[in-house]
Each structure stands twice: as C-alpha cells, then as structure tokens.
Amino acid sequence: MRTIKLLGLLLMLLPISIFAQSTVSGTVVDNSGMPIPGVNIAVKNTNKGTTTDFDGNYSIVLENGETLSFSYVGFRTKNIVFNGKNTSIEVSMVEDAEALSEVVVVGYGNQTVKSISGSVASVTEKDFNKGNIVTSESLIQGRVPGLSVTKGGGPGSGSEIRIRGGSSFNANNSPLIVLDGLPLDNSVADGTRSILSTINPNDIESFSVLKDASAAAIYGIRASNGVIIINTKKGRGELSVSLDVQQNITTIDNTVDVLSAGQFRTLIAENFPGRLGELGSANTNWQNEIYRDAKSSDINLSARGALFGKIPSRLSLNRSDQQGLRQTSKFDRTTASLSLNPRLFDDHLKVGLNANYSNEDNRFADGVEGNAITFDPTQPVRSPGSPYGGFFEFLDNDGSAASNVPRNPVSQLLQTRNISNADRLFGNLNLDYKFHFLPELRLVTNLGYDRTDSGGSLTRPGTSALGVNAEQGEFIGNESRYEQTRTNTSADSYFIYENDFNDFGLKLTAGYSYQKFESERFTTNEILDPNAQEPRTTVADDVVLIGYFGRANFSFQDKYFVNASIRRDGVSKFSPENRFEYFPSVSGAWILTEEDFLEDSNLINSLKVRAGWGQLGQQEVPSTSDYLRRYQTGLSNQQYNFGNTIVPFQPLYTNPDIRWEILTEINLGVDFELFNNRLSGSVDVFERTADDLLSNVPVPDGANFSNQGFQNIGEFVSKGIEVNLDYNVIRRDDLNWNVNYNFTAIDREITNLAFGQDIFVGGITGGTGNTIQVQREGAWPNSFFTYAQLYDQAGQPIEGAYADLNGDGTVDDRDRYVSGNGQADVLMGFQSNFTYKNFDFNFNLRASFGNDIYNNVNSSRAQLGNLNLVSPNNLPVQVLETGFARTPDVILSDFFVEDASFLRMDNITLGYTLRGFNRESTSLRFWMGLQNAFVITDYSGVDPELNISGIDNTIYPRGRTYLLGVNYNF
Structure with a gap:
C-alpha cells in the first residue's frame, strides 16, 4: 500500500518538474541583422550548451532563472536571464574589435x-x-x-x-x-x-x-x-564591399656625395696634369641620371558575406604597379584570393578553404650605383656616332670598348632587359571536426599547397658594351632564359581534447606533421656564346621534414597556467644517425590580479607573470650533403680504374657528424594593465644559447679531401630585455589618442669556437681577398676587425699610420682589433594614432642605437690614386678631407667604421572619413601620407639602415614617397 502511495506522489510531481522546464529558441544576429552561425551558447553553472546553425538559429531547454551566455570571436559576450515566460529570445550581438x-x-x-x-x-x-x-x-x-x-x-x-x-x-x-x-x-x-x-x-x-x-x-x-x-581575413556577417585605391610618387632622397665635374678637373690638374686631355666638356651627375621619380598605384577590391546566404565567404582582387627609383626597374602584381568557411553537421565540422593566386611581373635593374659613383663626370651620357647605341663609352685605340674601366651606367640600365614572370598558387584546406559522441575532442587536419612557376630572360643588344666579345671584336649581345618550378606541400593532423573539471582546465594536443619541398630548374645559359654550356635541367634534392608533436595546457581556477610541449623532428638533410631530435619546452603563468590581495585594486587591473624554457633546432643549414661520400670529375692526374675504364675523378669534403644547431632559451615576462586599462604593456627578459653552430672552417692538411668545410664548432649567447607600452592618452566619444612605445636592448657574445680560433668573414671591395669582419670569442658575431687609425694634431687621419696595439714594435695583422659591429644594441618604435570626429592622424617612428657601418664606398673609392686608373675614376668628396693617396691597407682602418645610429620617421598619414551618407555602414575615407619622411643620423653614407651585415658597398636607396588614397566601404 505504501509503494502505491509513493508512486502516486511521484506521478503528481512529474508534471510539475516538466512544466518547470521550457524549450527556448531564437536567432542570433550581428548589429546589421545578419545571422551568425556557430555562436557558442552556454548555460552558466551547468554543463548544458549548444551552438547556432547556418541561419543563426538555436534551441535549448532551460529552467526558470538560468542564464544564457552567447559568445563568438570578434563580438562582445552577451548574458540573458531566462524569466520562465519568454520562450523566444532574439539576440543581437555587438562587434568588439578588442575581442x-x-x-x-x-x-x-x-x-x-x-x-x-x-x-x-x-x-x-x-x-x-x-x-x-x-x-x-x-x-x-x-x-x-x-x-x-x-x-x-x-x-x-x-x-x-x-x-x-x-x-x-x-x-x-x-x-x-x-x-x-x-x-x-x-x-x-x-x-x-x-x-x-x-x-x-x-x-x-x-x-x-x-x-x-x-x-x-x-x-x-x-x-x-x-x-x-x-x-x-575570412568572410562573415552581412555582405560588405571595400574598395581601396592609392597613388604614390617616390623621389630620390639621398645619394653618395661625389666630386662635381669642376672639382674633378681641379684634382686631375693638381695630381695628374698629363691626363687633362682625356677629360670631356660635360658636367654630368651620373647618380641623377640613373634615378627617376617612380610612380606607383595600388587597387584593392574585396567583398565578404554569406555565399548562398549560408557559407561565410570572402573574395579579394588586387593590382599593384610599382616603379623603382632605378631607371627601368618595376614590380607589377595581380592577386586573387577566395576564402570559404562553412560549418557542417550541426557545427561539428568547421571547414576553412583558402585559395590564392598571384602573378608577379618584374623588370630587374642592375646595381649600377658603383659605376655611377666612379664614372668620369666630365663625360656625357650620350655620344653621337657611338657604336654602342649612341651611348658614351671609353674606347681602345681600335674603337672597341676598353676593358678594366667602368661601363656607362645609364647605358647598362637602358640596354639590359632582365624580366621575369611568376605564377604562384597557394592555399590550404582546414578541417576541424568535433566528435559527436565526445564534443570535447576535435580532430584537425590541415593540408597546404604552394607552387610557383617562374621564368625569365636577360637580353642585351649587340650594341651594348657589356655584350661585346672582346677577343673577336664583334658585337654579340647577350641572351639567356631560365624556368623554375617549386612546390611546397604540407599535411598536419592532430587531436585536441579540451575540458574543464571544476577548477581545473585541460587542453591536450597531439599530432603529426609532414612537409616536402621540390624544385626543378631549366636554363639555356648564354645562347649567343658558342663556348657556353648546353641548356640543362637541374632537379634539386627533395627536402622532407616530418615531426611528431604534443602539447598540454593546464589551468587551475583560471589564474594558474602551465603549458608544455615536445616535438620529435627529422629532416633528410642529415645522416640517419643525426636525423631525428627532440625539442621540448615548458612554461607557466600566474595571474596575480585573480588573487584576493589584488582582486579589488583600482590601480592594477591586470597583472600576469610568465616564465618559460625551451629548445629549438635549425635545419636550414648551408650544406645539405656533406654527410655523404661524394665525388666530382677530377684532373688528368686524378684517375681511378673501373674495370677497363679509366675515370678522372676526385672525392669531395665529407663530414658524417654534421648535426643540428640547437637553441636553448629562458624567458621571463610580465604583462599588465593599469589605471582603468588606460596603460597596458609587457616586459620580457631572455637568455638564449645557440650551440653546435655550423661554420665553414679550415681543416688540417690530410685530414679530409678539402682544406676547409662545414663543422659544428661554435656557440654564442644572446641576452636582452623587451618592453612594450600602450597608453590611451585620451578616450572620449569624438576624441581619441593612443600611443605605443616598444624598446629592445640586446647583447650577443660568442662564447666558444673550436680551438679558440678566429674565423674571418665579411668580404669587401678594394684589394684582393680582404675581409673586414671576424667571429671571435668574447665578441659579437660578425664584428668589424680593423687597425686603429692614428691622427695628426689637427685631428686628421694619417694615411697608413696605425696603432701598435700589442706593443711588439711592428704593425701587422696581430694589431687588428674588434672595432664595432653592424647590429644594434637598442631598437625602439613609437606609434601615435589620433582621431577627432571624422579626422585621423597617425605616424610611426623607429630608432636604432649602437649599430655601426663599415663605409666600403669611401674606403675603396675615396683615394686620389683612383684618378690615375685606366680611366680616371670619380671620387667621394671625403678624399678632400683625408687626402688619402692609395695605401693598400687603408681599407682596413677603423676610420671607415662609422656610428650608424638613427631616428627614422617611417610614415605620416592624415585622413578624413565621411560616414552613413548612403546607409549606416557606408564610409568614404580620403587620406594623404608621407613615407620615409626624414632620417636623423651621423652616418655619412646614403642610408644608415643597411642589410644585417653592416657593410655599405652601395645599396638600392629608399626614396621619399608621397601618397594619396581613398577607401570606400559599403
């Protein structure tokens, strides 16, 4: 009887529990009313949740008082409490750029x-x-x-x-x-x-x-x-179209300061008066002649939205036409890209397809700055009746172009047609599947493809002085062609398991990576030269990289975090014994503002400390086959018998012990937000040790089949500090000003070289086989290695006079010392973004301190003796100060190592935006800008910002660019 009463009571309570729950449904849209697929919908403090479908619709069972949380990347999270009555909840989410x-x-x-x-x-x-x-x-x-x-x-x-x-x-x-x-x-x-x-x-x-x-x-x-x-960029939201158009003109900003025609004649008269009759009557600035005002344009059209109303998509087209400052140089690019991001099977499968096509058209211009600096300024660009296309050239007695003299740089540019065309198809397919039976587990597969088909040709007419066959005295010009196909394919597949267990959060990743590089090249060599090699096709060795990786991310109470990873990598470049290696890492973070003692701080809004350690490898080594036993065709006295056949060949250098370069690094960091999130930033300090570094070093006689080869012989340590600060100076509805400052200080030191031996690097022009840099224990990599210049009482350098640093009474190579390096000790960046109503004003500054430049332009050319070469060479004006004649070792003086610290204004832009004149989302922005506005530096050359080597032996100069543009969005 008691059992029957209990069953009756349960039956009475069942309808109450059923009616306490309700099925709530609705649609989630963005602020333009477009449905958003894939929005995460969670019921707070429960394990219940769902996501929106393709049309932004959702449905979920709720109890009275439960809170729905709607979240999606790029939008502000929205929370709604269910009141037990309204079972249709429509949600409009607001985009949040900060999110x-x-x-x-x-x-x-x-x-x-x-x-x-x-x-x-x-x-x-x-x-x-x-x-x-x-x-x-x-x-x-x-x-x-x-x-x-x-x-x-x-x-x-x-x-x-x-x-x-x-x-x-x-x-x-x-x-x-x-x-x-x-x-x-x-x-x-x-x-x-x-x-x-x-x-x-x-x-x-x-x-x-x-x-x-x-x-x-x-x-x-x-x-x-x-x-x-x-x-x-990916597609999302309502259909939107953007058109960006800009027009630019770039002018030459700085050139090497050389003698004018008048100064040149005066120096010839003073030093080599017998050569005055060789001079012309022109006044030519050859650097002005090789440069031009370069015009450029850039047009971008993009559209994104939902294809067929369901598939987030984006399509973009670009055309960029860029002239170079050097005569004839140009770069034209046409690109098209398509992105599709559908979600299938109730949002359990996310598909990302990115397809890109690019066509690049180039005309390359020879680096003629060296000839423009040294060419006789008293000679004209063109000479009527010249057999070389009407261009002036120095001639021998038989009327042919003289040898061992500079060529007319303008003729070299205009008579050389070095063109190329490259088609590139690249993209990836990403499949992200969330298992139906275990939604915490995902399988991600990413397939990548990158193929470039390129080709080009170099031609010169028979009237080019560069194309003359001097032995036969006939004009043969130049003609050669090449083609190349390169393919890069990759496949990654990995599992991700992510779940929360009360206060604990866990995310595990494990997978496999495969990548293969292939290359094939065809070249005709010099078609017009009967002695040239026959056309050939070269197939490079395939390079295959495979890796197995795993990563674990742990969190506790959303304030303590530990992340660890390990990867086992292999590459076909090394011997089987050295082919695979493990690369581990571990790091942790603690958010102090989640603790009670900082939770209610009005000063500190966020504070996180970080620490990490890890090891990395370097597979892009300079030699890929030294571990193999290799042979090449030898001389007649290097013969071996193979049966009845005598083959001349010789063995090559081999080193089966070549292995990975290994980098080990420790990093400590702090991230913070202060003053109501007005000031945010980070500070990092690090120490990285690069070990087993490969270098091409001497080999003891008889120990191998060469006197030098690549070996793992070095180690250097880098230490530094990095600071990033972002400050919202003004935050108002119609007035905002944000500035960002970043700072990097770094110190690098070579700590070990095999047998402590110096390695000489950094080849320079002037003399034969001279180098200006050294790898030395205790110094920065690639430090300048020079003599210490002596000066007279007036502070002028004394030619050929250097300090006897080791005090042995003789100045020789043992007195050279480390006098600087080409890399900066300190780098800084400063950006300012200012908006007032519809106006915006932005600029970027960069600074570099502690970097030096070896001025090889002056060291090899600013010598009076160059006036008396086969043809009189023009000189940099520095020769008027030094009076250097032509001492062979003058190029090794520290006088030519200059401080190259600089402050550069990269960009300044000013814009005005019209909004909502067609519909609320429509905008039209007009803007103007100035690029490479100014540089402040003590360096005497064209530009203190060179390549990483720090050796200035002429560069393609950066000009000053004036810009006008318009952006239309609707």
Whole structure:
C-alpha cells in the first residue's frame, strides 16, 4: 500500500518538474541583422550548451532563472536571464574589435591572451602600419619589441627579418613564416622579389609573433629564429564591399656625395696634369641620371558575406604597379584570393578553404650605383656616332670598348632587359571536426599547397658594351632564359581534447606533421656564346621534414597556467644517425590580479607573470650533403680504374657528424594593465644559447679531401630585455589618442669556437681577398676587425699610420682589433594614432642605437690614386678631407667604421572619413601620407639602415614617397 502511495506522489510531481522546464529558441544576429552561425551558447553553472546553425538559429531547454551566455570571436559576450515566460529570445550581438585580440593563434591551435605563458606578440589589422605597404612584413615594421624588419629599396623587394637578432653564423637567420597553417619556404623563387612579395597585404587580418623557445618549440626544427604566423581575413556577417585605391610618387632622397665635374678637373690638374686631355666638356651627375621619380598605384577590391546566404565567404582582387627609383626597374602584381568557411553537421565540422593566386611581373635593374659613383663626370651620357647605341663609352685605340674601366651606367640600365614572370598558387584546406559522441575532442587536419612557376630572360643588344666579345671584336649581345618550378606541400593532423573539471582546465594536443619541398630548374645559359654550356635541367634534392608533436595546457581556477610541449623532428638533410631530435619546452603563468590581495585594486587591473624554457633546432643549414661520400670529375692526374675504364675523378669534403644547431632559451615576462586599462604593456627578459653552430672552417692538411668545410664548432649567447607600452592618452566619444612605445636592448657574445680560433668573414671591395669582419670569442658575431687609425694634431687621419696595439714594435695583422659591429644594441618604435570626429592622424617612428657601418664606398673609392686608373675614376668628396693617396691597407682602418645610429620617421598619414551618407555602414575615407619622411643620423653614407651585415658597398636607396588614397566601404 505504501509503494502505491509513493508512486502516486511521484506521478503528481512529474508534471510539475516538466512544466518547470521550457524549450527556448531564437536567432542570433550581428548589429546589421545578419545571422551568425556557430555562436557558442552556454548555460552558466551547468554543463548544458549548444551552438547556432547556418541561419543563426538555436534551441535549448532551460529552467526558470538560468542564464544564457552567447559568445563568438570578434563580438562582445552577451548574458540573458531566462524569466520562465519568454520562450523566444532574439539576440543581437555587438562587434568588439578588442575581442579579436583576445584569441591568439600560437601554432596548431590557439590560446586566449589570458592563458599564454610564452613570449607572444599579436598585431591585428587596427594596429597595422599605414602608407605604401607593398609587402606584408611592412605592416608590423617597428610594432613588435624584439622584431626588426629591414626593408630593401627596390620595388616589391623583400626584407631582412630578425627576431631577437637571429641564432646562427651561417645558416638562415630568418624566422619561419606560417600562412594560414602552411609553413613557407624561406628561400626566394627565381624571378620573384621575396617570399612575401606575391601576398596581398590587404588580405591579412593579424600577425602572431612567437619570440621565445617555449612559444615556438611546437614548430621544432624550423623555429630557432622564431615564428611569424600570418592569418588572412575570412568572410562573415552581412555582405560588405571595400574598395581601396592609392597613388604614390617616390623621389630620390639621398645619394653618395661625389666630386662635381669642376672639382674633378681641379684634382686631375693638381695630381695628374698629363691626363687633362682625356677629360670631356660635360658636367654630368651620373647618380641623377640613373634615378627617376617612380610612380606607383595600388587597387584593392574585396567583398565578404554569406555565399548562398549560408557559407561565410570572402573574395579579394588586387593590382599593384610599382616603379623603382632605378631607371627601368618595376614590380607589377595581380592577386586573387577566395576564402570559404562553412560549418557542417550541426557545427561539428568547421571547414576553412583558402585559395590564392598571384602573378608577379618584374623588370630587374642592375646595381649600377658603383659605376655611377666612379664614372668620369666630365663625360656625357650620350655620344653621337657611338657604336654602342649612341651611348658614351671609353674606347681602345681600335674603337672597341676598353676593358678594366667602368661601363656607362645609364647605358647598362637602358640596354639590359632582365624580366621575369611568376605564377604562384597557394592555399590550404582546414578541417576541424568535433566528435559527436565526445564534443570535447576535435580532430584537425590541415593540408597546404604552394607552387610557383617562374621564368625569365636577360637580353642585351649587340650594341651594348657589356655584350661585346672582346677577343673577336664583334658585337654579340647577350641572351639567356631560365624556368623554375617549386612546390611546397604540407599535411598536419592532430587531436585536441579540451575540458574543464571544476577548477581545473585541460587542453591536450597531439599530432603529426609532414612537409616536402621540390624544385626543378631549366636554363639555356648564354645562347649567343658558342663556348657556353648546353641548356640543362637541374632537379634539386627533395627536402622532407616530418615531426611528431604534443602539447598540454593546464589551468587551475583560471589564474594558474602551465603549458608544455615536445616535438620529435627529422629532416633528410642529415645522416640517419643525426636525423631525428627532440625539442621540448615548458612554461607557466600566474595571474596575480585573480588573487584576493589584488582582486579589488583600482590601480592594477591586470597583472600576469610568465616564465618559460625551451629548445629549438635549425635545419636550414648551408650544406645539405656533406654527410655523404661524394665525388666530382677530377684532373688528368686524378684517375681511378673501373674495370677497363679509366675515370678522372676526385672525392669531395665529407663530414658524417654534421648535426643540428640547437637553441636553448629562458624567458621571463610580465604583462599588465593599469589605471582603468588606460596603460597596458609587457616586459620580457631572455637568455638564449645557440650551440653546435655550423661554420665553414679550415681543416688540417690530410685530414679530409678539402682544406676547409662545414663543422659544428661554435656557440654564442644572446641576452636582452623587451618592453612594450600602450597608453590611451585620451578616450572620449569624438576624441581619441593612443600611443605605443616598444624598446629592445640586446647583447650577443660568442662564447666558444673550436680551438679558440678566429674565423674571418665579411668580404669587401678594394684589394684582393680582404675581409673586414671576424667571429671571435668574447665578441659579437660578425664584428668589424680593423687597425686603429692614428691622427695628426689637427685631428686628421694619417694615411697608413696605425696603432701598435700589442706593443711588439711592428704593425701587422696581430694589431687588428674588434672595432664595432653592424647590429644594434637598442631598437625602439613609437606609434601615435589620433582621431577627432571624422579626422585621423597617425605616424610611426623607429630608432636604432649602437649599430655601426663599415663605409666600403669611401674606403675603396675615396683615394686620389683612383684618378690615375685606366680611366680616371670619380671620387667621394671625403678624399678632400683625408687626402688619402692609395695605401693598400687603408681599407682596413677603423676610420671607415662609422656610428650608424638613427631616428627614422617611417610614415605620416592624415585622413578624413565621411560616414552613413548612403546607409549606416557606408564610409568614404580620403587620406594623404608621407613615407620615409626624414632620417636623423651621423652616418655619412646614403642610408644608415643597411642589410644585417653592416657593410655599405652601395645599396638600392629608399626614396621619399608621397601618397594619396581613398577607401570606400559599403
């Protein structure tokens, strides 16, 4: 009887419990009314949740009083309490630009800014540099502490990119660049300007810079120089179209200061009067003649929205036409990109398809600055009746072009047609599947493909002095062609398990990575030369990289974080015994503001401390086959019998013990937000040790089949501090001013070389086989190695007089010393962004301190003896101060090592925006800008910002660019 009563009571309570629950449904849209698929919907303090479908619809069972939390990347989280009555809840989410930066891609997944414990910098679109941005690395130049970007002067030219100074003597020091999950090849394809020149900067949404080993170790063998992850824009929301148009003109800003025609005649008369009759009557500034005002244009059209109303999509087109300052040089690029991001199977499968096509058209201009500096300024550019296309050239008695003299630099540019065309198809397919039976587990597969087909030709007419066959005295010109196909394929597949267990959070990643590089090249050699080699096709050795990786992210109470990773990598470049290696890392973070003693602080809004350790490898070594026993065709006295056949061949250098270069790094960091989030920033200190460095060093006689070869012989240590500060000076509805400052100080020291021996590097012009740099224990890598110049009482250098530093009574090579280096001790960046109502004003400053330059332009050319060569050479004006004649060792004087510290204003832009004249989302912005506005420096040469070597032997100069542009969004 009791059982029957109990069952009756339960039956009475059942309807009450059923009616206490309700099915709530609705649609989630953005602020323009467009449905948002894939919005995460969670019921707070429960395990219940769901996501929106393709049309933004959702349905979920709720109890009275429960809170729904709607969240989606790029939008502010919205919380709604269910009142038990309204079962239809329509939600409009507001975009939040700041929220985009809260999720950072870190390689094989992403992390929230809160949980990152390594040194990772994220730069999103709103913080990109403005101006004439042709290649994508310019978007973040000067924006990230520890990252230096040294841009070339040519149109579309690449940059030397370094993170924390690099980590090798002779291997590649460029960071790994990962584009939408596809690791790029760091070598440049034939006929292209750089590895990034074919990528449209307007397609890029964000950069993640993984600077320390604990952040980058997940990429193992390719990450010793850091990693830059580039993420492109994706489609979402209502249909929107953007049109950007800009027109630019670039003018030459600075040239080498050389003698005018009048000064040149005077010096000839004073020193070699017998040669006055060889001079002409012209007054030619040859540097002005080889340069021009360069005109450029850039047009971008993009559209994004939901294809067929369901598939988030984005399509973009770009056309960029860039003239170079050098006569004839140009860079033209046409790109098209398509991004599709559907979500299938109730949002359990996310698909990301990125397809990109680029066509690059180039005309390369020879580096004629050396000839423009030295060519006789009393001679004209053109000479009527000249057999060399009407251009002036120095002639021998038989009327042919003289040898051992400079060629007319204008003729060299105009009569050389060096052109190329490159088609590049690249992209990736990303499949992210969340298992239905276990939604905490995902399988991610990323397939990448990158193929470049390029070709080019170099031709000169028979009237070119460079194409003359001097032995036969006939005009034969030049003609050669080449073609290249390069393919980079990659496949990554990994599992991600992510779950919370009360106060504990766990995220596990484990997977496999495969990448293969293939290359084939065809060249005709010199077609018009009957003695040239026959056309040939060269197939490079395939390079295969494979890796197994795992990562674990732990959190406790959302304030303590531990991240660890390990990767086992292998590459076909090394012997089987040295082919595989493990690269571990571990890091941790503690958010102090989550603790009781700081939780209610009005001063400190956020404070996190970080620490990390890791090891990385370097597979981009300069020699890929030294571990093999190799042979080549030898001389007649180097013969071996193979049966009845005598074959002349000789063995080559071999080193089966060549192995990985290893980088070990410790990083400590602090992230903070202060004063009601008005001031935010980070501070990092690091120490990195690069060990087992490869260098091409002497080999004892008889020990191998060469007198030198690559060996693992070196170690150097880099230590530094990085500071990043972001300050909102003014925050009002119609007036905002934000400034950003970053600072990097670094010290590098070679701590070990085999047998403590010096290694001489840094070849220079002037003399034969001279070098100006050294690898020496206790010094920076690639330090300048010179004599100490002596001066007279007036402070003028005494030619050929140097200090006897070791006091042995003789000045010789043992008195050379380390007199500087080409890399900066301190780098700084400063950006200012100011908006007032519809006006915006921005500028970027960069500074470099402690870097030196060896002025090889002056050391090899500013000598009076050059007036008496086969043809009188013009001289830099420095010769008027020094009076140097032509002492052979003058080029090794520290007099030519100059301080190259500088302050450069990179970009200034001013814009005005009209809004809402058609509909609320419509905007039209007009802007003007100035690029490379000024440089403040004590360096006497053209530009203190050279390549990383610090040796100035003429460069392609950077001009000053004036910009006008319009952006239309609707």
